[in-house]
Amino acid sequence: MRCACIDIGSNTTRLLVAEHAASAFEPVIQERAFTRLGRVCRSGETVPPEIVAGLADVVGAQARQAREAGATALRAVATAALRRVANGAEVCAALGAAAGVPVELLSAEEEARLAFTGATWGCASEDPDAPLGVVDVGGGSSELIVGTRAGGVSWSRSLALGSGDLADTHLHSDPPSHEALAAIRAEVAAALAGIEVPPVVRAVAVGGSATSLSRLVGPLLDADTLTAAVDGLATLPAERVAIVHDLAVERVRLLPAGILVLAGAAALLGPLTVAEGGLREGVVLGLAAQSRSD
Template identity: 50%
Template sequence: MCRSRTRIAGAEADTPPFKQRRPARIPHPDVRAACIDIGSNTTRLLVAEPDAARPGHLTEVAAQRAFIRLTAQERRRGVPADKAQAIAEAVSEQARAARGHGAGALRVVATAALREAEGRDALLARLESAAGVRVEVLSGAEEARLAFAGATAGLPAGTGLVLVADVGGGSTELAAGVPGGAVQWWASLPIGSGALADAHLPGDPPTAGQLAAARAQARAALDAAGCPPATVAWAVGGSATSLRRLCGPELSTAALERALARVCAAPAAETAAGLGLHLERVRLLPAGLVLLGEVARTASCTLHVGGGGLREGVVLDLLGQVG
């Protein structure tokens, strides 16, 4: 088992992700549960219920998404009032939707967006008032555990070592293990699509030199984390999901390079219109593609677009289906 034991390149120390207090689980597994995920790029809702025909799988009941991007500078200096208001409104609307769809339990989580944000306590109090429940800021370890559970739910035993890469806006969580078992290795890197774009990709579209600088930072972070080679790797998060339209379900090195060339061939507004994607998502796709390409290189295997991730992992945890 490969473990990252230090804070090399900003990776969180590799403490076991299983001692954190977990929320109360739903006593009856046939009810619906919901997760609101407050990220650096989006605030998203998932309402789901167990799939009776496929143990370990979920059936989506409802989903919502609000693009509210928090830059690294905004997180360091404090979330601006207009964005705090927008997040609170999105959380309030999504909490109402979750209850309207019959969710028996709702868990609201925040990731790197608020993990180290200046003045986060006041914002958390505001968001808890909007949601009507506690808002939990996940550690990197807990985020990795839940993303791994959501991405590997239903995979057959004997798959081998599975790597899950959750590329968010402010951070990238990596977790490796076997389906149905505990995470054996994990790392949380302080680079996500938003952070990498802010640091290196000001161009619209980015230049070759800017992309090279972004790739160098991503490669250094992945190499320092000591990611173990895997049998199969799954990519989750907004960037990976958006890539289905460009690459299909398999993110080979060649497919990622073709996609990067396409999204960097024209300004983001033109590309967004052509692909039918949100403008903010397209602006971040070059950084996401660079990160995923480096994950594939480090893991020594082809990436696949995962059908689930953090939100699915949270719902499965609420339903008592995560060990």
């Protein structure tokens, strides 16, 4: 069964088309556009019409690509950026018209559930009742999630910590200054202060920051690795890092902020492993399950 998800985030708008059958999950198309919606989505404000029109073009093109690839089910979702603006519902309606399917404005709880499903689907070797942690760092928010593969999410927190927002506020030089990195560390520490995360047997990280960071340091993100990664990014311009590690320069400019959020989460949950799936995979798995039951 071939299903698709369009994920309209604060940094990027992404398309995943995947084939799912029994225990197999095979990505067919993975596309990304750096739309940086979070830059114009401030709390209580409205998204300008020209931004909506440009985003609608991207979403419409991705929806056509999904159908041309043979996707029989398509779900489009939006997250933190459009949750916090005054005209989020109207923007979703315009994007839905372009996509040919409704664009759902996910609650923080639904976003956490889908990210957990996608992140833990590949953990088949784990005890289904073992508590697992998931950290999902996005452009406009980050989610800390705990649950089990058997029972789903039992605890979650959505934090107003996003790599895009933090970068826009603090990272104004290339490479980033030590003062800017210190300011981000302080903001992350303040947001995480007092949060008590239930104990887990292991934790995984999802989102663009985590998957991009794995190209620099590998899949294990512990305190030493995360510190070294930030220190390294503070010594080289973004374009150089992008070339060496085959990353988009837009992602590299956001990466120091995302790493510092991951470091704060790792201090609560323990070392993180970069997961193979996340929100989009959770959406596709849900579509496949629904189609089988219909």
